[in-house]
Amino acid sequence: MSHPYLALTEDDVAEMLRTIGVGSVEELFRDIPAGVRFGRALELEPALSEQELSAHLGELAARNVDTTRELSFLGAGIYDHYVPAVVDAVLQRGEFLTAYTPYQPEMSQGVLQSIFEYQTAICELTGMDVSNASGYDGETVSADSCYIAKHATGRGTVVVTEATNPQVRQVVRTYAPGFGLEVVEVPHRDGTTDPDEVRDAARDAAAVIFQQPNFFGCLEPAPDLAAAANDAGALPIVHVDPLSLGVLEAPGRYGCAIALGEGQAAGNMPSYGGPHYGFLAARQDYIRRMPGRIVGETVDAAGERGYVLTLQTREQHIRREKATSNITTNQTLLALAGLVYLTWLGPQGLRDVGETCLALAAYAKQQLQERAGLEPVFSERTTFKEFAVRVGRNASDVIRDARERGVHPGYALGRDYAGMDDVLLVALTERRTPADVDRLVDVLAEVGR
């Protein structure tokens, strides 16, 4: 059995079989009926050495065009923000990396305290009272929030704004039938959502889900949307960019019941879509309806402060079919990355990131208009780090031609929205510079029309 990840010698095996009282390893499987035993070897390529494996995966990785090889302005939910070295250093501690859910708190104070600190950071960002220990991503926590709202209100529909991330809407739609919910969408009007339309649509709704900044990068009239939902007796639920919350108001301050979102931008690499983390925070009213793990403070037998998983009677391993969710494995390590990143930033760093993104995006919007003759689609709206711009021809063709010049200019909004085949969604992070913007403008001046 010689293999880097196995240990038993022939002597070990012989001695162990003797202790067990069987004659062979094969005999250990005697309870498996002959009819369902696998009668051949697995048809898989032969085992590799670590060195061969590294070469093989290096070759696969080299066939991807990542953001180190192309000047990228792609966003649309996943963003190329800087991830500092301290994140890697902490995540590679084997005590964090190779532990599991802290069922035994005396073995797990490191993970438990870090989750408690994470919950605190998320509550501070969002202005909410309680955060869970993480969900899978920004999409699934949105679906989770519908389950909270369904049980909190007993109502049968959920309203989602059309300007919410299309993948969020798709995942909510996939989950909704099992929850007994119908999904109603409210269209955008020139890039943002009309509170009156939300109020009408939400009359019998359990929740209203909207995004701030929305998928087009525009700032919604968030306090008015939350008020419209509250007026209708629906839970206002906002999907927020965590890195906007140094400059944009905390959802708890404008009447939202639940604030959630995709945590990738805060401390995680794009990684072709995962693993990242979804955060979900709520007002105190919903603490016993929260999905997933929550860590609470307590004391030990000597009266010293410590941390444990708490309110576990919400959870599947206790409450089974009456649980608030089926989630067990979550995204703790990625949430830890979020905590380390937010600690690295501090309040001033968070504000700086937001302001740099704001300034670069405004500069790009202006330069594209002035030097490349490309008009912003929603020129009346305030935007954060992302904006929609109309190019002179099909956006997919523009992307192809720009990429031949080493620039990925953004996301083709026509993939999700009718009538937007000639619209690019351009994202700016603090990793881009004014010179990078100038290059984008040069390339789009050439291929954008």
Added chain:
Amino acid sequence: MKLIYEKSQDGRRASAIPRADGLPTPKIPDELRRTDPPRLPEVPEFELIRHFTELSTRNFGVDTGFYPLGSCTMKYNPRVNERLVTLPGFASLHPHQEEDGAQGALELEWRLERILEEVTGLDAVSLQPAAGSQGELTGLMLVRAYFEDRGEGEQRRKVVIPDTAHGTNPASVTMAGYELTHVKTDERGNIDVEDLRAKVDESTAALMLTNPSTLGLFDENIEEIERIFHGAGALMYYDGANLNAVCGISRPGDMGFDIVHINLHKTFSQPHGGGGPGGGPIAVRAILEPFLPFPALARDENGTFRLDFDRPKSIGKVRGFTGPFGVFVRSYAYMRMYGPRLREMSEAAVLNANYVLARLKDAYDLPFDRLCMHEFVVSARSLKRDYGITALDVAKRLMDYGFHPPTVYFPLIVPEALMIEPTETETRETLDAFCDAMLAIAREAAESPELLKDAPHSRPVKRLDEVRAAKNPVVKFGFGD
């Protein structure tokens, strides 16, 4: 130990963010602008590192020592995988990158799908679900879509699960909008086939089963179970939590299962990360392939990979993008280190479990006296009756011997349960040291029970009061407010 917030001082910071100097910062309208900054920690970089390093020393992982947490497959996580996942071509790849700029990633996913088909004995795979429990929910959505497509959606409302099932199974059934039917376990630890026969009919949509079960036992009646379900026109769902027992030995598809989820963080060594991430791909029989989440991965005749969004019968999306890609990199790497030798991995896992069982079965109660698969369940029932020592006391005392405790009080049908899963990545010396500790604890229960009642003695904290935490929940730092 202090919280990071208690180490914070106004004006300190670890970061320096590039400012777009000279560019004006646009105005945010007053009603949308933040006025009170969030109270994030303010610490210099070296204090940040010291804080999290100290926290890590108060935690125990597989890298620290033996972690026989039943049902969780806490095996070694190879370091090379952590290096590979940081390659810029993987870590810095944007998920909206055009397909021609992501061929390496798509090929990796495509290769992973083919391996999972071979290991499970099924026809098609979706990598999208983020964890086992999401795989379960996705599988039940497939069941619903399949029967609705056949006009049997209204009729088939029930999902059968055994009383040994993971809690995620019934929770997923409710979230999918199905009704539960429970089935009992017989005296050999198999599903009670007579009970099952009486409960399966034309209103049954599916069975959800873990095989080997959470008792660590392979169901000896699996062929009869298959006849009952497929005979009634129902589908069979395999909870792949225990796949580490049977790779290359017995395949769920060959057992008759139609849908399988695979826990990449268990069998295929994605590090558990203190609670996640995981990965929960599902493999299905061809009849269910049209309903899988979109996008599907396709390979054109010229060998180019693409994402197919044109899937009219698909249940939809269950997560963003194609799934947790970094998990795929690690698990694919792990599989390639074994290839066809995955069978040896499972053999070693089963051998280790049976060895530990053989050494412990005289000191602890054994509810089902059979050979086990990759894990087994013993009970502290006699220790409780004779000395007032519970499974929890045994678990806490194990910490003093330097081991992570097993899973306790699960499965629910075994009182004072201790569920032990050694995995294949342990030496015999480690297994022996663990067995010696378990035997010593059984003796201590008789001779000095207070030693167990007060355990642990050697951890950074004493036994923690969980009741108090739940009664008056404090779930964030109070900042002295």
